[in-house]
Amino acid sequence: xxxxxxxxxxxxxxxxxxxxxxxxxxxxxxxxxxxxxxxxxxxxxxxxxxxxxxxxxxxxxxxxxxxxxxxxxxxxxxxxxxxxxxxxxxxxxxxxxxxxxxxxxxxxxxxxxxxxx
Numbered sequence: 001x002x003x004x005x006x007x008x009x010x011x012x013x014x015x016x017x018x019x020x021x022x023x024x025x026x027x028x029x030x031x032x033x034x035x036x037x038x039x040x041x042x043x044x045x046x047x048x049x050x051x052x053x054x055x056x057x058x059x060x061x062x063x064x065x066x067x068x069x070x071x072x073x074x075x076x077x078x079x080x081x082x083x084x085x086x087x088x089x090x091x092x093x094x095x096x097x098x099x100x101x102x103x104x105x106x107x108x109x110x111x112x113x114x115x116x117x
Contacts, residue, residue: 058086 061070071082
């Protein structure tokens with residue numbers, strides 16, 4: 001495609017590039033990385049990485065559908081890789097207070113009567 005005859009449209013894209021300049025040429029990876037670092041620094045989000053985005057996408061898709069769909073979106077051939085490295089795990093333990101209340105002085109505890117404990 002001739003970008004001169006189609007202003008605002010990017011050049012031919014044999015490599016599936018996704019970031020075009022205002023002039024319609026493809027940005028170099030170094031320029032994308034530099035702009036990405038600056039944008040994160042300006043927003044106080046230096047901790048955000050492409051991996052962070054991939055994990056967020058995988059987790060959201062898993063929550064809405066299933067691990068198989070999340071793996072497919074990330075291009076993984078194995079759901080195990082997606083589940084192990086990309087889907088966020090629960091950070092908060094389930095509420096087990098009712099069970100743990102059994103350890104109070106009002107409830108007998110089998111461990112208290114254990115002569116080996």
